[in-house]
Amino acid sequence: MTKKEFKNGFDIFDLSEFKAELEIEEGIWENQIKKWKNYYNAIISDDGLPFKKWVKSGDDEDDEIEDNNEDNENDEKDEEVDDGYLPDFLEKKEKLFGHARGGGSMESSMIYYNTGNIDGKKNKYYDAYSEDSDSENTHYFASREVVERDYNDHIKPLLKKIVGAKTLTELYEVEANKEYDRFSGKQLLRKISILISCDDDTDTEIKNAFLWIFDEGKIRQIAKLLGVTYDENQLFLYNNNNVYKKALEFAEINKEPSKLDLIKLNYYLVFLIGETRIQKEISIMFDNGIKQVIFTAAPGTGKTYSAKQIASNDEKAVAIKKDGDIEIKYEFVQFHPSYDYTDFVEGLRPIKLEGNDNPTFVRMDGIFKDFCRKAAFSYNNHLNLGKDEADAPRFYIIIDEINRADLSKVFGELMYCLEYRGPEGKVRTQYSNLETYIITKNGPKTFDEISKNETEYKEIIDSYGKEDLFKDGFYIPENVYIIGTMNDIDRSVESFDFALRRRFKWYEIKAKDAMKEVLFKVIADSKAYTLVKNRISNLNNFISKPDENEMGLTDAYCIGPAYFKNFKKMDGSNKVKIENIYKFEIEPTLKEYVRGRNQTDVEIFLSKCKERFGISKDYKLKIKESI
Numbered sequence: 001m002t003k004k005e006f007k008n009g010f011d012i013f014d015l016s017e018f019k020a021e022l023e024i025e026e027g028i029w030e031n032q033i034k035k036w037k038n039y040y041n042a043i044i045s046d047d048g049l050p051f052k053k054w055v056k057s058g059d060d061e062d063d064e065i066e067d068n069n070e071d072n073e074n075d076e077k078d079e080e081v082d083d084g085y086l087p088d089f090l091e092k093k094e095k096l097f098g099h100a101r102g103g104g105s106m107e108s109s110m111i112y113y114n115t116g117n118i119d120g121k122k123n124k125y126y127d128a129y130s131e132d133s134d135s136e137n138t139h140y141f142a143s144r145e146v147v148e149r150d151y152n153d154h155i156k157p158l159l160k161k162i163v164g165a166k167t168l169t170e171l172y173e174v175e176a177n178k179e180y181d182r183f184s185g186k187q188l189l190r191k192i193s194i195l196i197s198c199d200d201d202t203d204t205e206i207k208n209a210f211l212w213i214f215d216e217g218k219i220r221q222i223a224k225l226l227g228v229t230y231d232e233n234q235l236f237l238y239n240n241n242n243v244y245k246k247a248l249e250f251a252e253i254n255k256e257p258s259k260l261d262l263i264k265l266n267y268y269l270v271f272l273i274g275e276t277r278i279q280k281e282i283s284i285m286f287d288n289g290i291k292q293v294i295f296t297a298a299p300g301t302g303k304t305y306s307a308k309q310i311a312s313n314d315e316k317a318v319a320i321k322k323d324g325d326i327e328i329k330y331e332f333v334q335f336h337p338s339y340d341y342t343d344f345v346e347g348l349r350p351i352k353l354e355g356n357d358n359p360t361f362v363r364m365d366g367i368f369k370d371f372c373r374k375a376a377f378s379y380n381n382h383l384n385l386g387k388d389e390a391d392a393p394r395f396y397i398i399i400d401e402i403n404r405a406d407l408s409k410v411f412g413e414l415m416y417c418l419e420y421r422g423p424e425g426k427v428r429t430q431y432s433n434l435e436t437y438i439i440t441k442n443g444p445k446t447f448d449e450i451s452k453n454e455t456e457y458k459e460i461i462d463s464y465g466k467e468d469l470f471k472d473g474f475y476i477p478e479n480v481y482i483i484g485t486m487n488d489i490d491r492s493v494e495s496f497d498f499a500l501r502r503r504f505k506w507y508e509i510k511a512k513d514a515m516k517e518v519l520f521k522v523i524a525d526s527k528a529y530t531l532v533k534n535r536i537s538n539l540n541n542f543i544s545k546p547d548e549n550e551m552g553l554t555d556a557y558c559i560g561p562a563y564f565k566n567f568k569k570m571d572g573s574n575k576v577k578i579e580n581i582y583k584f585e586i587e588p589t590l591k592e593y594v595r596g597r598n599q600t601d602v603e604i605f606l607s608k609c610k611e612r613f614g615i616s617k618d619y620k621l622k623i624k625e626s627i
Helices: 003-012 015-022 028-044 060-068 071-077 086-095 144-164 166-175 188-196 218-224 237-251 259-271 277-287 304-314 367-384 409-410 412-418 448-451 458-464 491-495 498-502 511-520 526-543 574-593 600-610 619-626
Strands: 111-114 126-130 138-141 290-298 320-323 326-328 331-334 346-351 362-363 394-399 438-442 444-447 481-487 504-508
Touching: 003 237, 003 259, 015 060, 015 144, 015 259, 028 188, 060 574, 071 166, 071 259, 086 188, 126 362, 144 166, 144 188, 166 237, 188 237, 188 458, 218 237, 218 326, 218 409, 237 259, 277 304, 277 504, 277 511, 290 304, 304 367, 304 394, 304 511, 326 346, 331 367, 362 367, 362 394, 367 394, 409 412, 409 498, 448 458, 511 526, 526 574, 526 600, 574 600
Parallel strands: 290 481, 290 504, 331 394, 362 438, 394 481
Antiparallel strands: 111 126, 126 138, 320 326, 346 362, 438 444
16 A cells, blocks of 8 residues: 555545544543543552452352452552543543454453363353463452462553553563563553553653554454554564654654544544455354355445455464465355365376276365364364363355356255364265375375374364365354355356355345445545545445336346455546446446346437436547547
8 A cells, every 4th residue: 555545545534434433532632531541540569560450350159258368458549540440441431542453362351260160160260361471261260369470470460561651661671571571461452552552641662552453363453454564573662653653754743743633544544454344244143153154245345345255354363375475364155156065075097006097096185174174173172171162263265156067066064063063073084985195295185195194294183184184074154254255146046055055144234334444445535535435435325215216226237346356456546547447347248237137218218317326418538539
């Protein structure tokens, strides 16, 4: 993204349009800092932040323990901290200065009393954020005394060091120490540094020194967007500050920015890399147990874009591959009429086996089964470590143009697996009597051959395991999330029979909903954005009213923002570019919508569309001259 594009986008970014969504209100900056200062004052006091303001209480049994062990002399001091325990404030209650996730937390707590039935863990304190550097297992403590001692010995001193840093160098040194490193909820510690930097009372170089973003992956995204090198030899806060300075430069904000400028800059960056309303709604669906969704919409409404963004923004999603420094968190496949079961699930492939010069047909996974094999191995490892099923790594697969293929032939036995996830939905595939071969650096090998040479095939074993997880039948793991896209007005929509429809949740994306969020990102020019938005809105208002357009069209036929995705690359003035896009992309689609109708009615309809879009009378001449 060029500096000009960034500045244009920043100028037209209307914070008021997102005010309700971002929960921004008058005086929120001062109000949130005032709440934070209660915790800050407790942290810098001689006694430090009280233990009860760091720990989530358990059920009645734990509350009784806490009541019996509280010192009365601390009660009066604790009452000053009026917004609950600190981790909950940082993660949930403080909403202006960015969203910090709590790492391995459960119920937004650093430490909480376990009343569940996990073997050997009931009635113990669970420290979700302090992890043993030599183990992947989180700490469980047998008593309150032990966990409080751990807090006093490790976490309380760390908090004092963070708030006590006066320079960026001191803060970077704190981030590099062992106690900081062993803390899995680093986003919360980072947010403490950001809150200090946003305090009006801060008068050191730390003041307004960071972006309100705490996820390393997102800072990497912004760095790439602005052309900033992410320094792998430095930790998060250093890179955050580096990216922040470049963002100030691109937005042409002076060294003493106003609070409104800082709010706008931070939310503009979040908007550029973050979730749209559509993506948030789908994320909520996934968090509530739905795992198969199909996006339906007219052409050009950003269905595929939204699907990719959902996977990319999901912190639980697993990186499938890399594009340079950027992790790709989804598998992508596009269906077409020639696509079949052997491509998607499994089939027989001609290969040359070692010691045999003639090709032999062997059983090999299709793209989906191979994907599910990796997901199942990851899921099983997660559970074997005693971790919560809800926190299992997510594997996303996006099926673009899902209705273009003969779905019954492509999915085969998966019809059952789509409804019953996990081993209980296991099915015997048509080639299940044959051994499966996996491609390795030494050619195709069976799992038996791979397991006999673990050192040689370590990379394969790390992805699939030593054994064939689908030896006794194939199933779709619980941690696989499927997003399909299709045009619901397409003539091939009938390929979706009712049995298959029932196995997916359907989500309609309307052009009007996608317009503000997607169009803004594809047109980073203030004048062009306003011009295009107004023209498309006028056209869509006409198309969406059957009585007015007299063709029976509805909002399902509206024009989406994707038609303008190449706008920045085109030559000519904004007006010429817009008219070219209409001539060569939008108008042919409109003609297709009404193909087969009375020719006179079609010409009247197209003329009205042209008028609503604001095309001038010398339209044809201008198009010709611009080519």
